Amino acid sequence: MNKYPPESLEHDTRLKAVREVCRDRKIDVAIFTSPENIFYITGLDYEGYFATHALLVSIHGGIILLARHIEAVTVSRQTKGVEFSGYSDTDDVAALITAKIVSLAGERARVGLQRNSAATVKIDTPLQSYLPKANIVDVSGIVESLREVKSHFEIEQIKRAAAISDLMISTGLSVAGEGVVESNVAAKIYGAMIAAGGQSPGFPPFLRSGDRISEPHTSWTDQPLKNGAPLLLEMSGCVNRYHAPMARYGYIGSASAAAKRLSEVSHQAHLAALAALKPGCLARDVYSAWKACLDSAKVRPRAGHCGYMVGISFPPTWTGGPGVQSLHETSCMEIRESMVFHLLTWVTDERNDHFLSDCVVVEKAGAIFLTRSSRDIFEI
The missing domain is CATH 3.90.230.10 (Creatinase/methionine aminopeptidase superfamily)
Structure with missing residues (x-):
């Protein structure tokens, strides 16, 4: 008997596939910001996506979701194996993401950022400023391509x-x-x-x-x-x-x-x-x-x-x-x-x-x- 419902097994498989693509592209940490991609990997299904979300996927095992503090209960109930990092409405979200990236892969990490999402606009330029030694590349399309063929x-x-x-x-x-x-x-x-x-x-x-x-x-x-x-x-x-x-x-x-x-x-x-x-x-x-x-x-x-x-x-x-x-x-x-x-x-x-x-x-x-x-x- 499965320990988790079918959708949980789906998310495990999807996360593994995302990490494999990131390894092939030599990406240490990938950041996904669109609701569809975050849902695909974690299963988070709610109405809170109007605010900035950033899902950090490390090829070494860590997966961190940054969202507003108020969403902690929903995230904990709907996701498995995701570290939640909440921010307040006065926080510098890009600075918080930077700290998480450094903790996962260091200041010289090769960072993948989903740039085809409107949610990325607020964090893209600040991240480049906060991580001058990192190599930030576009990973738009990684998850979208995996979503094309349905299970x-x-x-x-x-x-x-x-x-x-x-x-x-x-x-x-x-x-x-x-x-x-x-x-x-x-x-x-x-x-x-x-x-x-x-x-x-x-x-x-x-x-x-x-x-x-x-x-x-x-x-x-x-x-x-x-x-x-x-x-x-x-x-x-x-x-x-x-x-x-x-x-x-x-x-x-x-x-x-x-x-x-x-x-x-x-x-x-x-x-x-x-x-x-x-x-x-x-x-x-x-x-x-x-x-x-x-x-x-x-x-x-x-x-x-x-x-x-x-x-x-x-x-x-x-x-x-x-x-x-x-x-x-x-x-x-x-x-x-x-x-x-x-x-x-x-x-x-x-x-x-x-x-x-x-x-x-x-x-x-x-x-x-x-x-x-x-x-x-x-x-x-």
Whole structure:
């Protein structure tokens, strides 16, 4: 019988992998600052990441988390093998980090600093000043690259999130209709999400109608849904910080023949991208298969990609934090088994829009849908 739950064993494996990469790069101490990377290594899942966090990983065995003093109880309960170092709101956080680095590896250490995170801005320049004899290098991408291929445990969390995503969509469709206020639809979606065991997702559920369809990151208002107006529902369940985004599109009342044609084009391009998403291909190959389908139908994409990798995320996004990996026309990213994507098609024929997306996982034989709601254009 395991001494720790599966996620604890996951974190042990992840920490070992991070240290191996650091050794290969001759890094004595690595500092990670983004919530997604800190969660990946330690399992710390809470709302305290608005303040500066610095996770110090020594190749010699020490792992120290600097965060505000008030977070000590949460950190001790949620993490294993992590030394907590609290700071007050008046402390010089960079100076405290410097002292920890020196204690772990000395003044001449080769220090890795995650520089692609906004949280690093406050400490980067001071660290260089406080450690003039150290060699500070950028380690952005070390943890992100390890997060690309999901373990069995991670995929199970995403499957649970996908089931909640489907429930959120079906709830929205069951409530929406002419005269129903958008915020009331959102309230029912949130209720279903929480009752099913979902956490607060990185993005709120996106619910847009009428002339707000082309606003990619806005959500509900206090306005009623109008007959003949388009309606977009894009949302994600979240379980243990793992996301499974999806979107469905339709109309309040009847859809025009042109809108239905655009829906069919969108669906076919979606399936073309899914079919191309196989281990060994490149991201640009997936984009090419998708774009060729749109070009043949003389339909223009609104987005410059047909999806992006998903998994661990914290607000304000479900895209995984710094270093989003998308399926675009120049990407040389190799597709590997157990990668997970938000596969999407957002298109326009200049008169109508259509948006369709799903969470998909890459298996040995190719990608499969994890979100399962009907992909047909809806009319309610």
